[in-house]
Amino acid sequence: MAHDDTETLALYVHWPWCLSKCPYCDFNSHQLDDAGPDQGAYQSAILRDLNHFAEKTKGRLLTSIFFGGGTPSLVDPDTIHTVIEAAENHWGLAKDIEITLEANPTSAESAKFRAFRNAGINRVSIGIQALIDEDLQALGREHTSGEAVRALDIAAAIFNRYTFDLIYARPGQGVGAWADELEQALELAASENGGHVSLYQLTVEPGTAFFRQNIAEANEDLAADLYQLTQDLCGEAGMPAYEVSNHARPGCESRHNTAYWTGRDYIGIGPGAHGRVTAGGVTTATHQVADPARWLDAIHKTGHGTAKVRELSRQERIEELILTGLRLTAGLARSRFRALSGTDVMDAVNLQALAELQSTGLAVLDDASLRVTDQGRPMLNTVIQRLLDEPGTTERAI
Template structure:
């Protein structure tokens, strides 16, 4: 099992939302009332548990995810950041908070910045009021623009999310929307194709024939257009769905994709700690009573499979030496000869100079390529 060493990333999950979006399969819940003081104390206690198992490590990043972390008060965010500093200490850390752009939450941004948040990820999701309503969002376009402006005034680093290939959306409409998004000048964009996740309201509508997404060729065209437009604007893709100015990549998410160690606290949070897969209890009320659901040692082949699936999301691909160090398995031992020969012949992957990566042609076929490589 890999030795626990080096910097650590910390993920803190706040599970509450104002409403449940119909496309969302994250562990998010709507509650009329939340005892924030009790939740603050419970999250810090969960962090203390992880800190005891990761001594002498410092945090390279802290990410508040959800749910809707911007529903927390700045005082709660400050308390969690202070506890993280006390328990681990920061190493030039990126501290990100996911936020929804309702007017009330935007007013809290100054407080979040004072608490130590230095990067915000804003869930705009669409730049069209009709689309926002269809996506079940609680904000309108004016609120979204106002929140983005406040974020850009208060935080040195700003990212926002958009969903494309939505129902009824044409390539021309996405081109216009993306052009508008790029004009805001943020350093990072997360641009996701709408997918139908099991268990969501959209999955039910699709099964009943009440939801129709663009044809595969149109979606692929939007993907390729996205790559070209962001690159031309100086925010090239560095991961399947993420685009940034050079140096502005999400350092926290890079830890996941490079198969580094991260601690996950809060309801339903996953973690990877020294070859151990950790999972927290999913239901918020049950988590308050017993936070840890499972801790499972991962054998070398399982770690290698995970590292392959995560690493190929990055345009930089997988470094053979780092892969072996973090999994205990050689990259050549997990990639099948037949799968590699086929995907190379089809122009989907390139392996050379100690690195395996997907080509531009292979990127939109990520899941199929990984499946073939592991066969």
């Protein structure tokens, strides 16, 4: 175990409500009813969940906090402040801690940005989704592209760092239209405290309104062209992909999400949040009750919102480290993998598959890391599946 892994911690806090439910979204998010949730009840439940985890992770230092959702920019800034303060009292905050809030770009929410900064937020992640008004409407969004651009301007003036999300491969979107939109987006990301953007291909998930309406995802060829264009334009703008959907100027990567992808410990509180905490070489997975009303009820009755706690087997941990690590362009650092799993990459993957992937230029294993190449990344899931097929095969690959 690398020394600092059991001394640090990332914290995720989930707020599960939105003004309306977007037709493509399968996150744990629910439309606010007229009365809205009781912010006081949410705050005290979050604080109790925090206490519960703090008891089990005493002595660690927080390196990042992420308020995600849902739409956590609907939360009262005083609540955000109270949660950050409680986290500081439990664990202490690293000097360079990253504290991110996800925000939607309606004007009512960007008007609260200064209050969020004063509450302790130093990075904001804004859900822009599209820069074309008709497309925003088709995505069921509550804001216009003008509001989105204004929200970014305000964010750039207020926060140390900002990032935003776009969804591409949208119904009817061609390569030329996406090139224009992405170029505009990259200009909006170019300022000194920008330098980061998340670009997701639309997926149509079961249970969503898009799925019920039989909206089709982009066909494979178009999706591949849009993906390649995205890599090219982001690379030219100095913001290459550092993860499948995340692009950044070097040094502007999300530290919180990188904690997930590099197998660091994190606590997840709030409805449906999950966490991973390692002690004595064993990683425990936690999952909070997903339904917001039941989560509140569970905390009220038991003092915590955890629905499931499970120790991961060694093999499960190995697979998870490979699955998350290979999402990163830099790949899975071999020494880190050894420290976290107690085994070498060569003993954890199917060596025959690895040899084939290397000879076809889809993956590389050298002394430093195992990584998927630019050619392999568009078929990342297949590459990972092949590497994990019959793990532990002992034939020599290289």
